[in-house]
Amino acid sequence: MREDEAEPGVQLPSAPMSPLRAVLRRMALALGVLGAVFLLVAVDLDGYRDNADGTVSLLDALYYVTVSLSTTGYGDITPVTDTARIVNIVAVTPLRVAFLIILVGTTLEVLTKRTRDVFRIRRWRSRLHDHTLIIGYGTKGRSAIRTMLENERAKESIVVIDPVRALVEEATSDGFVGVQGDATRSEVLNRAGIRTAAQVIIAVQRDDTAALVTLTARSLNPSATIVAAVREAENDPLVRQSGADVVITSSEAAGRMLGVATQSPAISALIEDFLVFGKGLDLYERDVAADEVGRSPAECDGMVIAVARGGDLLTYADPQAQTLQAGDRLIVIHVPRV
Numbered sequence: 001m002r003e004d005e006a007e008p009g010v011q012l013p014s015a016p017m018s019p020l021r022a023v024l025r026r027m028a029l030a031l032g033v034l035g036a037v038f039l040l041v042a043v044d045l046d047g048y049r050d051n052a053d054g055t056v057s058l059l060d061a062l063y064y065v066t067v068s069l070s071t072t073g074y075g076d077i078t079p080v081t082d083t084a085r086i087v088n089i090v091a092v093t094p095l096r097v098a099f100l101i102i103l104v105g106t107t108l109e110v111l112t113k114r115t116r117d118v119f120r121i122r123r124w125r126s127r128l129h130d131h132t133l134i135i136g137y138g139t140k141g142r143s144a145i146r147t148m149l150e151n152e153r154a155k156e157s158i159v160v161i162d163p164v165r166a167l168v169e170e171a172t173s174d175g176f177v178g179v180q181g182d183a184t185r186s187e188v189l190n191r192a193g194i195r196t197a198a199q200v201i202i203a204v205q206r207d208d209t210a211a212l213v214t215l216t217a218r219s220l221n222p223s224a225t226i227v228a229a230v231r232e233a234e235n236d237p238l239v240r241q242s243g244a245d246v247v248i249t250s251s252e253a254a255g256r257m258l259g260v261a262t263q264s265p266a267i268s269a270l271i272e273d274f275l276v277f278g279k280g281l282d283l284y285e286r287d288v289a290a291d292e293v294g295r296s297p298a299e300c301d302g303m304v305i306a307v308a309r310g311g312d313l314l315t316y317a318d319p320q321a322q323t324l325q326a327g328d329r330l331i332v333i334h335v336p337r338v
Helices: 019-042 058-069 082-126 139-150 165-173 186-191 207-220 233-242 250-263 265-275
Strands: 048-050 077-079 132-135 158-162 177-180 199-202 225-230 246-249 282-287 303-309 312-315 329-334
Touching (some): 019 058, 058 082, 132 207, 158 165, 165 177, 186 207, 199 207, 207 225, 225 233, 233 246
Parallel strands (some): 132 158, 132 199, 158 177, 199 225, 225 246
Antiparallel strands (some): 282 329, 303 329
16 A cells, blocks of 8 residues: 555545545536536627638537637637627636636545545544454444443444445444454454454354454454354354353344243343443443452442452352452442432
8 A cells, every 4th residue: 555545445434525526526517617618609609710711610619618718729719709708708717717726626636635534544543542343333233332332432432344335334424433344354453453452342144254253353452352242152162262252142142031021021121221221220340449349249339239350250149259359340230319
């Protein structure tokens, strides 16, 4: 990639008009100016003289307009009447200037856009750290992003990867940086800043793709938290062995919810409430405070239901969880005040 070229595959949100559209738009404007000047000359053909034969036809008028607007001006066809000269002064000359501005502006806009894109991508990449990669902008990926935004995550900290161009464009229109490409390839993950990412959410359609993406992402970033979704529970161990920290079995989880709903609709509604942040009861995780170390979970702020310690999850009833230690993470139910 040359220094003056924008990085391929990376689309920043609210991107300006593409160079091709800019050129086509300006070509249409230039043809419109050309047509307007042609009409002005065509309605007064007798006001012009051709040095070759003395008369000016419609073809001669079109020729005169093209050489006049391009400032070539051979002088073989000239306005001879006062009316024709006034039209040239009042209309043709300003339109000639507009025509040149359109042509020069097209080149400047294309070059300016390229430079602007390079600058924006470089500035974005220089600030890219501790972000979250969302691989797959389907239903699961969008739901994950919605939950993160509800937890006050900034859109600037989220980068979307998807092989489908339409979905990447949808992500950028929603305010996220989008990278188009196959996330099983190291090149694509590197364009999205995998090496400085803090979290990676893998929400692809196929379980084998999820395993390969996980393996590639883990090899490029050994410290990131990788969360992957699989459809079948039997693929859970494979994705974990590939490097995923957390694996969510989507079809099995949905089946369990369906089973719970048939036996106890109230419990199903409560679980659904936990999954929607900011509505009713909220389930969240936080660090143990300095003044909480050495105390029991019952003495902490909020309703502590579990303690994460050294990779283990201790329920509130576990004897090891009765004395909190520095570095513990508390799983807390937040009860909104009435």
